[in-house]
Amino acid sequence: MxxxxxxxxxxxxxxxxxxxKQAETILERKSAELxxxxxxxxxxxxxxxxxxxxKDSQLQGVFENIVDAYVIMNLQGxxxxxxxxxxxLLGFNNANxxxxxxxxxxxxxxxxxxxxxxxxxxxxxxxxxxxxxxxxKKESKLVHINASIIYDEGVAVAAQGIVRDITLDNKxxxxxxxxxxxxxxxxxxxxxxxxxxxxxxxxLSVNQSFLQMSGYLKEDFLGKRSNTVFTSISSNKINLDNSxxxxxxxxxxxxxxxxxxxxxxxxxxxLNGDFTGYIKVYLDITAIKKLESQKEKLLTKxxxxxxxxxxxxxxxxxxxxxxxxxINALVNWLKExxxxxxxxxxxxxxxxxxxxxxxxxxxxxxxLSYSSVSTTGQNKTYVNLNDIIQNLIKIxxxxxxxxxxxxxxxxxxxxxxxxxxxxxLNLIVNAIKFIDKEVGIININVQDLDKYYKxxxxxxxxxxxxxxxxxxxKIFHTLNKSKDSTGIGLSIxxxxxxxxxxxxxxxxxxxxxxxxxFTIRK
Amino acid sequence: MDKKLNILLIEDDMIEVMKxxxxxxxxxxNHNIIEANNGEEALQILEHKDTLPDxxxxxxxxxxINGLEFLSTLKADPxxxxxxxxxxxxxxNQKDLLECYKIGVSGYVLKPLKYEDYVYKIERLLAYWSIxxxxxx
Numbered sequence: 001m002x003x004x005x006x007x008x009x010x011x012x013x014x015x016x017x018x019x020x021k022q023a024e025t026i027l028e029r030k031s032a033e034l035x036x037x038x039x040x041x042x043x044x045x046x047x048x049x050x051x052x053x054x055k056d057s058q059l060q061g062v063f064e065n066i067v068d069a070y071v072i073m074n075l076q077g078x079x080x081x082x083x084x085x086x087x088x089l090l091g092f093n094n095a096n097x098x099x100x101x102x103x104x105x106x107x108x109x110x111x112x113x114x115x116x117x118x119x120x121x122x123x124x125x126x127x128x129x130x131x132x133x134x135x136x137k138k139e140s141k142l143v144h145i146n147a148s149i150i151y152d153e154g155v156a157v158a159a160q161g162i163v164r165d166i167t168l169d170n171k172x173x174x175x176x177x178x179x180x181x182x183x184x185x186x187x188x189x190x191x192x193x194x195x196x197x198x199x200x201x202x203x204l205s206v207n208q209s210f211l212q213m214s215g216y217l218k219e220d221f222l223g224k225r226s227n228t229v230f231t232s233i234s235s236n237k238i239n240l241d242n243s244x245x246x247x248x249x250x251x252x253x254x255x256x257x258x259x260x261x262x263x264x265x266x267x268x269x270x271l272n273g274d275f276t277g278y279i280k281v282y283l284d285i286t287a288i289k290k291l292e293s294q295k296e297k298l299l300t301k302x303x304x305x306x307x308x309x310x311x312x313x314x315x316x317x318x319x320x321x322x323x324x325x326x327i328n329a330l331v332n333w334l335k336e337x338x339x340x341x342x343x344x345x346x347x348x349x350x351x352x353x354x355x356x357x358x359x360x361x362x363x364x365x366x367x368l369s370y371s372s373v374s375t376t377g378q379n380k381t382y383v384n385l386n387d388i389i390q391n392l393i394k395i396x397x398x399x400x401x402x403x404x405x406x407x408x409x410x411x412x413x414x415x416x417x418x419x420x421x422x423x424x425l426n427l428i429v430n431a432i433k434f435i436d437k438e439v440g441i442i443n444i445n446v447q448d449l450d451k452y453y454k455x456x457x458x459x460x461x462x463x464x465x466x467x468x469x470x471x472x473x474k475i476f477h478t479l480n481k482s483k484d485s486t487g488i489g490l491s492i493x494x495x496x497x498x499x500x501x502x503x504x505x506x507x508x509x510x511x512x513x514x515x516x517x518f519t520i521r522k
Numbered sequence: 523m524d525k526k527l528n529i530l531l532i533e534d535d536m537i538e539v540m541k542x543x544x545x546x547x548x549x550x551x552n553h554n555i556i557e558a559n560n561g562e563e564a565l566q567i568l569e570h571k572d573t574l575p576d577x578x579x580x581x582x583x584x585x586x587i588n589g590l591e592f593l594s595t596l597k598a599d600p601x602x603x604x605x606x607x608x609x610x611x612x613x614x615n616q617k618d619l620l621e622c623y624k625i626g627v628s629g630y631v632l633k634p635l636k637y638e639d640y641v642y643k644i645e646r647l648l649a650y651w652s653i654x655x656x657x658x659x
């Protein structure tokens with residue numbers, strides 16, 4: 001081998017050695033790097049795992065604690081997983097029961113359920129789905145469902161859904177709806193006109209009755225200001241303030257008839273309690289007003305004719321009495337001037353003329369007092385009947401053999417003193433007139449009944465046959481023809497009792513006496 | 523001692539006038555009666571201020587000017603309002619009575635049916651006024 005060749009070989013070997021050495025160094029370095037990298041990788045993997053675990057338990061927590069029912073099912077509808085709310089809502093015993101959710105739908109809902117399930121599969125989501133279900137505990141419920149499909153690498157694998165029980169909500173909603181309907185029906189059909197105005201007085205709504213009352217159309221009012229529209233269409237000034245005190249207005253309706261309306265306003269508030277305007281209610285009181293004024297007119301007329309009647313009675317009685325007085329004077333003078341020339345029979349006849357005149361005058365007086373009984377005087381006071389009767393006993397003519405006894409303390413009545421006087425006077429005088437016994441007794445008594453006083457005036461006189469009991473209260477009816485009986489006294493008594501909303505009747509036995517009873521309202 | 527009275531009787535009923543005259547003469551009273559058939563006539567008589575009566579007896583129900591109208595005219599007159607006026611009437615209407623006292627009367631006497639009762643009332647009435655002090659005209 002040549003030295004050159006050897007040298008060449010040696011050099012080549014040397015080069016090779018160096019190259020290997022270099023390669024070894026590189027390898028060493030690379031492997032150290034690799035180790036480090038692996039270490040790092042392991043570290044970050046561990047970190048990731050912790051992170052993942054944390055997320056997972058977070059999700060689990062959400063799943064369990066969510067208030068709404070949460071259900072995961074496979075694409076056939078079999079439940080895979082559900083939370084406690086779902087268990088309760090759907091009536092399960094625990095979360096691990098197997099069940100096909102689709103069979104929980106109400107039998108009537110089957111078709112809708114199938115349709116919606118298809119929709120869910122196609123679109124991937126189903127929102128705002130209302131469904132009637134029957135739970136495992138046989139309760140009917142209305143539920144609200146939001147659902148979506150779960151995909152694994154683009155393939156649908158399951159469906160998850162949130163189910164909310166809206167049975168109660170729905171019930172409330174329905175109740176509110178029913179209430180609202182009820183009120184709208186009332187508003188539409190009631191006889192009261194109703195308009196709603198906003199804060200500025202613009203008309204927001206009017207009901208049917210209001211349109212009927214006014215004769216106008218909805219369009220005539222809606223959106224217009226109530227103050228101006230009323231004044232302009234009714235062509236008379238209408239002041240509409242918003243006081244809640246009912247107030248009368250005049251409104252000329254479309255036919256031109258002037259109507260009287262009673263209007264009252266109530267402020268209107270929204271849900272937040274903010275003032276939003278007014279609700280005004282209109283009542284047509286035209287008919288009532290008309291009746292009122294008719295009544296007033298009638299009353300005035302009645303009062304006037306009553307006054308005229310009394311005036312008339314006075315004039316008549318005056319005109320009738322005057323000639324009687326004159327005849328009496330003339331007869332008296334004839335008698336006086338010729339007393340020596342008159343025979344006893346003529347004197348007796350003259351006396352008879354005077355008696356007749358007297359009777360005639362009494363008749364006129366009684367008719368006058370009968371006709372003035374119904375005219376109500378203004379002098380109503382509290383009248384003590386004890387005083388009245390004591391006074392009457394003093395002034396009336398009473399023979400000594402007759403005694404008048406008040407058996408009970410008499411009440412104090414509210415009314416006209418003269419009427420009560422007339423009442424008792426006539427009864428007492430009547431009693432005195434018909435007493436035929438040697439000892440005459442007149443008893444006056446009272447009984448306090450609930451709403452009435454029941455009075456009685458009894459005598460031990462001749463008595464009245466029962467067949468006359470109804471007749472004696474009639475005017476001009478007298479049982480005894482006598483100078484001082486005109487047949488008016490008891491008619492006056494009855495009229496006064498009638499005026500006090502009472503009744504009068506009598507009990508009587510022939511020859512034993514009579515008791516008159518009458519009631520007077522307290 | 524009793525004064526002799528000049529009495530103006532305002533009365534449309536002839537027999538009522540006769541009654542007063544007969545009563546006064548029957549009682550032997552010395553009074554002088556001036557007759558007026560109605561309010562108008564009475565006002566004419568009262569125009570003579572130098573011969574005014576001492577008292578007036580006035581009927582309420584008269585034709586033309588009735589008693590109340592006459593009374594109002596009288597009371598509106600500055601001189602005549604001092605004349606005592608006694609109502610002599612058949613009307614026991616409370617309204618009339620109150621109205622008369624309101625305008626201003628010196629008495630209100632109801633004419634009774636019986637002539638004797640009338641004599642009795644007139645006797646007392648005239649006796650009363652004949653002892654009264656009256657305005658000197």
